[in-house]
Amino acid sequence: MAVPWVSDLTLLAAILATLLPLCSFLVVMLFTRSHPRISAGLSIGAMSVSLLCALFLLNEHWHMEKPLEYAGRWLVSGSIEIPFGFLLDPVSLLMLAVVAVIGFLIQIYSLGYMAGDPGISRYYAFMSLFLWAMMSLVVAPTLFQLYIFWELVGLSSYLLIGFWYEKFSASQAGKKAFIMTRAGDVAMFLGMLLILLHLGNLSILEIDSPALAARMSPRLLTLSALLIFGGIIGKSAQFPLMTWLPDAMQGPTPVSALLHSSTMVAAGVYLFERLFPFFFFSPDAMTFGLFIGTLSMLLASTMALVTRDIKEIWAYSTISQLGYMIMGLDAGAFFSGAFHLTTHAAFKALLFLCSGVLIHTFETNDIYELGRKGGRSLKVPMACCCIAAGALAGLPPLSGFFSKGLILEGLADLSNPVWLIAALFGAFLTAYYAFRPIFIILFPREASGEPEVHSATSTSKDHSAGHSSSHYWLMGWPLILLAGATLCLGFLKAPLEHFMGQTALPGVKGIGHPVWLLYTEIILAVGGVGLAWMEFGRRCAQQVGFVEKIPALHRLFAERWYLDHFYGWFVDRVIDRGVSALFTQNDHRVIDGSIDGISRGTVETGRLISHMHLGMVQYRLLAMFVVMVLLAFYFFF
Structure with a gap:
């Protein structure tokens, strides 16, 4: 490096942002495991400094003209050199800030949620390990370095999903997630080898340059893109590797909020953003990705229509929204996918954390039980949950309305209308299943009016239940902050588009703004909420959905289209x-x-x-x- 790291504030901030969580992990595991308060303080303190560094980098380089890369020799073998460093550009800086903000708020929330748990030191150590791996993945300048932290993110996910390892279902869910994501990672590794053989290195900037397309034949380029997309399928729980994510809800709810809604599973979509020019060079790979994203979005939406477990509903919605992001990126609308990834991180983390307060208080995941036990009495969580569900449904003026609208506009630019029709149908289903649990909790009915239980996991309980209500506001303040972000992020579309637009490809068509599509989006969102109100909210509603009235269809959706049976x-x-x-x-x-x-x-x-x-x-x-x-x-x- 030409400039010493101690005198370069940008490099110093990047080092501190990524390295401090690792330091807290090592200190907690080696020295403070028997002191929960010290362990939590170290982890949160390290994350707070990382947050400040991430925000400093975002502010300092808001008007950056070209990517900033720091790389030094890590391993040398003959003429082969493997670098290690940082790549700072709009894509990585925005994602770094998102991970830091969500990670910090969830760690604060965990003080209340995990209070009294005997493994709290281990919990914060694993959290720090994950945050180090995720933040290091985001700023990796080479695909090799990214892959190292990609695997560490998978390891952290396994440890946190199976955190309560004495519960058999949790340990099984951790193993299932680890194995299914490894299947995609093998494909990704083979794609990296193809690129390495033809390019000679794995620099992300060089992979994204037109020189790679000139040096590889179209078939090899498409093959390598499809193999790397296999890693995206596994990490972002897309078809056919999608059934591990709902089972991963066996971990603590803050884990679900951090890993399986806003950061870890979003790493797959982030990799798509990171290599967007590379994928854009292969129209066949883009079409295949569009098909996978659309199919995943529709399948997950149908699964969310029938489950009673509140965390599983939001897990299915995560798969569906990740499918939306992939659809936007594959349609060539780069900013739409990046923007929806940002807004989704806020409102989906908010949904999980609100659910965590309900589970923490009433000791059940079942939405009907939460309603009968008085879930609506928790004013702050329910109000924030309604805001987040509105953003998920795409109701204006919430952030999800703006980001989902951009994706729909990108799909409208495609010559084949099938993709847009599927996305509009998915928008209707999303609004319906987002407000189904809201109305069931707000307007409970007697037990005789509820449908039969069809899911073996619908009554699973978190081990953290039963804690004192004195921790309520420790969990409440992160909800309020995330609700504020959900309300405001949509209005930051223009500055974020200008910031991210610096990475746009020449020749990528701009997104139009058809007025009819805007009204269609609003009508479908309101229609989905209205149907949910008719079936679950109004006074004489039996709280039985239209799918539940068709037993064969209900069973098909409840059994996840028999994907697990096939596996x-x-x-x-x-x-x-x-x-x-x-x-x-x-x-x-x-x-x-x-x-x-x-x-x-x-x-x-x-x-x-x-x-x-x-x-x-x-x-x-x-x-x-x-x-x-x-x-x-x-x-x-």
Whole structure:
């Protein structure tokens, strides 16, 4: 580096922002695990400094003209050098600020939510580990460095999902998330190798440059893009690797808010943003991504229509909204995906945290039980939850209305109207399932009027339940701040678009503003909320949805379109009875059989040769005679 890090404020801020959470993780795990208050203080203190550094970097480089890269040699082997450093540009700076703000607020919230838990030091240590990995991923200048922290984010997710490891369902959910995301990561790694073979390095700026498209054939470019998109599918829980995310709700609710709504699962969409020019060079890869995003959005929306677990509803909505982001990016509307990622981080974290207060107070995840136990008596969480649900539904003037509208406008620019029609239908479903739990909690009915329970996880409880209500306001203030962000972020569209517009590709068409689409979006959002009100809110409503009146359709959606059944069948028939059985036979017959055969041959040979060492003259004479006969045959015949 040309400038010493201690005299370069930008570099110093980047180092502190990413390194301090790692330091707090190490200190807590090595020295303060038996002191929960000190551990929490260290983790929150480190995160607060990281937050200040992230906001300083965003403000300092708000008008930056070109990306700023710091890179130094990390590993050297002959002529091969692997760099390590920081890449600061509008994409990374905005995401760094989002992760820092959400992470800090959730750590404050966790003081109340996790109070009294015997593993609170371990909890804050794992939180710090995740935040270090996520923030380092965001500013990585090479795909190799990004992949390292990509895997560390997956490890942190596994540790936090299975935080209450004594609960079998939590440990199983952690393993499921880890295995399913690894499947996508293998594809991503193969795509990286293809790029490395043809480009010679994995610099993100060089991958995004037109030079890569000139050096790789269109087929190889498309193949590498599709393989990297496999990593996005796994991390962002898109079809077909989408069923791990609802099960991941077994972890503490703040974990769900941080990892599985606004940061960790958003890493896949962030990677798409980071490599947007690279994907843009392959129209076939963009079309495939558009199909996957659309299918994931629709499937997850249908699943959210029938579940009773409030955290699972928001988990399905996360999958759906991530699908929306991918649709916007694949439509060529770069800012629409980036902006929806930013607004979604605020209102989805708010939804999870509001749900956490309800779960913490009433000891159930079931929306019908929350309603009957008096969920509407918690004024601040319910008010904030209504604001967040409105943003999720796309109601004006909340932030989700502006960001989702940009995605719809980007899809309207495509020649094929199918994508826009699917997105509009998804917008209607989103408004419906977003307000279904709201109306059920606000307007409870007697137990006789509720539908039967069809989900084995609908009554799962957080271990943090039963704490004193004295921690209510520790959880309340982050809700108020996130609600304020949800109300205001939509009005920052213009400055953020100018800031992010500096990364736009030349030749990417701008987004139009058809008036009819704006009115259609509002009508569909209001229509979805109105239908939810008719079925769950009004006085004489039976609180039975239109899907629940069709048993076959209800079961299809409740069983997640039988995706888990397919995975179970595939693992049992193909993996266990097919591949594993074949390998077992190979192990027994080829590997063990060959070793056993060699061993038996050695024993028999030794037994045969042992007869020649008995010291008897006739055996020696016989051996000499045989040798002489063989020599005679060799020389004379």
